[in-house]
Amino acid sequence: AKGFVANSFYSGLSATEFFFHTMGGREGLVDTAVKTADTGYMARRLSKGLEDLCVQYDNTVQDAGGGIVQFLYGDDGLDPAIMEGKAGVPLNFDRLFMKVKATCGAEEDEYLSPSDISNIVQSLLLKHNGTLDGICSESFRKSLSSFLGDQAKRLECLMKLIDGVEVENFENIKNVEGLTGISKNTEKIAQKVSGITEKQLEITSRLDIFCSSSASVQWVFLKTCLDRYVWKRIEPGTAIGAIGAQSIGEPGTQMTLKTFHFAGVASMNITQGVPRIKEIINGAKRISTPIITVELEHNSNVNAARIIKGRIQKTVLGQVAKSIKIVMTSRSASVKVTLDMKTIREAQLSLDANIVRELILETPKIKRKLQRINVLEDGKLEVFPGGDRNKLHFELHSLKNMLPAVVVKGIKTVERVVIAQKKLDDAENDQGGPKYNMFVEGTGLQAVMGTEGVDGRKTKSNHIIEVQETLGIEAARKCIIDEIKGTMESHGMSIDIRHMMLLADVMTSRGVVLGITRFGIQKMDKSVLMLASFEKTSDHLFNASVKGKDDKIEGVSECIIMGIPVAIGTGVLKIQQR
Structure with a gap:
């Protein structure tokens, strides 16, 4: 390969090695220099485009002029900084469950059956939702219920496993004497490992921790979950625009500029890294590698895939x-x-x-x-x-x-089509052989979706403007989020999804996809001073003076220029003197 040196430091480089070594070194240097300029400018544009956004006291995200960008920040109103784990979930239920079991002993209490657990969860969540501070997101409620449901199922399986007996229904295990196969002992072991009592689930119990503080501590699984959830909500006044812009801009400096090969597809190049992020944020009309991922209606038949390839490929x-x-x-x-x-x-x-x-x-x-x-x-x-x-x-x-x-x-705008075998989970693999999908190089999403044999509902494109023209602005928003997420993950970086949602919402909230460039920011109805502080200063100022524009001085840039406190954070509130 280019730049590879087989010799040791002791023996030194041969002539050809030296030649390739210098080429490899220079390429690296040029790459780094170009990359830092690109990412730095991108980060500046992002922070200029998002700087005004702030969470208001009604939980909406608004810009300086009061235009609503999101009704609830990140769809759940939680603070990304205090999420648990890389996936950005609010709570790590497994860890919390173990903690509750360890600190709140079962003693002689009855263990709950699966139906009891779900009843208690539903009633508590309903009660909690009635209160002012207790509006949890749908996804959190679902994940909590499903976690406890799984816990109950695990208990059932354990019992079967320990005794090797098939148990149809957990409800009748309570009268253990009635069942011949299951011993009292088995039930005890299984429930110690995986069961949960009513006290552990809901009712508050007193404990002295380490006997150091004699405070009564309430260790309770559901209550702890809900309390922690409420605590993790984002505070009104948070400057999430600036935080989001930095969260997307900063990892960009660590990304490489190179384009990578699409995994598993013969010689299909796809733009990755900084150039791809740049294309997405610019809202580019023409992108360097438009690819449509096609799902087939009959995805297990390779001949059917070939026929459809013939219909699509030019x-x-x-x-x-x-x-x-x-x-x-x-x-x-x-x-x-x-x-x-x-x-x-x-x-x-x-x-x-x-x-x-x-x-x-x-x-x-x-x-x-x-x-x-x-x-x-x-x-x-x-x-x-x-x-x-x-x-x-x-x-x-x-x-x-x-x-x-x-x-x-075929379709005139399609360059070529590649049939690829899907990478499947083991569970899917058992169900009848390999599955296929297709990668279409080129544009023409509507024509591809309308081709006979293509499952249009699952067909995706990485060309955001085309998605907007074909499927509308909501689809374009989803596309922006998925593309940024995919590009970042392919470089091994995980950014909280809420930052990407915010960026996508800013780009699409006007009904068309606006890039975060001098043209896009101009269309976002920003104030004159803000535009002047960004790019083309004299043009904006001349324009404003000719047209006699006024500036309300609400945004961050204008306030800093005029020396007025910014209306973000503690500045959201105005104090009136009587």
Whole structure:
């Protein structure tokens, strides 16, 4: 490989090694220099675009002018800084459950059955939701209920495992004597490991911790969960715009500039790293590697996938013709096209001479130069040029050059299609062999989704503007979040999803995708001083003076310029003197 040195430090470099070594070194240096400039500018643009955003006292996220960007920050109103684990979940239930079991002993209490557990959880959550501070998000409620449900199932499985007895229903285990197979001992072991009592779940109990403080401590699983959840909510006045911009901009400085190969797909290059993040944030109309990921309706059949590939991939006449020749006789001159029927059959393209004739006639550039097209026999066509006899020779040659480029099958904007075998979990793998999907290089999302045999609902594109034009602004927002997340994860960086949601909402809240560039920020109705402090200072100031614009001085930049306290954090509240 380039730049690889096989010799040791002792023996030194050979001539070729030295040559490649210097090339590799210089490439690294140039790369680093270019990258720092790019990421630095990107971070500045982000922080300028998001600086005004702040959580208000009604939990909405608003910009300086009072325009609502999100109704609830990050869909759950939690503070990303105090989440547990890399996934950004509010609580690590497993750890908390172990803690409660360890600190709040069961003593002689009855253990609960699965249905009892779910009843208690539902009633407590309903009660909690009625209070002012207790509005937890739907996802948290679901995850809490499902965690306790799993816990109950685990207890059931343990009992079966220890005694090797099939138990149909846990409810009847309570009267243990009635069951012949299960001993009292078994029940005890299983419940010690995985059971939970009512006291541990809900009712507060007193404990002296380490006997150092004689305070009564309430160790209770559900109550602890709900208390901690409420504590993790984001505080009104937090400058989440600035925090979000830094959280996305900072990892960018550690990313490499290189483009990586798409994993598992033959030679399909996909832009990654800093250039990709740059494309997303700029809201670029044209991106360097647009790829549509296609899910198939029948994804286990590779032949079906090949047929659909034929429907999507652009096939030109030059690929399916044996020969395209100029034929001159004493009476006439024409271009003769012979189709390669064997190739057409192998590629499963449903084509014949008549279809090709129609397609040639539909191509506007060629149609102007034609007199007529004759179909000679299966797979042969004769194309007669029209126009002036004097120019006949030129017309024939231009026809011969233009015919190979006529699209006979597929979508014009698609460059190529790759069929890939999906990487599956073991559970999915057992269910009947490998599954396939397709990667389409090029644009034309609507045409691809409308192709027969493609599951349009699961088909994705990485071209945000195209997604907006085809599926609307909500889909574009989701696309921005997924793309930033995917790019960051491929470099081994995990950013809290709430920051990416905020960025996506800022870019899409006006109904079109606005990039965070000087053009996009201008369309976001920012104030004159803010725009002047960003880029093109003189233009904005001249413009404002000509039009007599006024500036309310609400945002961060304007306040700093004028020396006024910023309306973020403690500055959200104004104190009035009587």
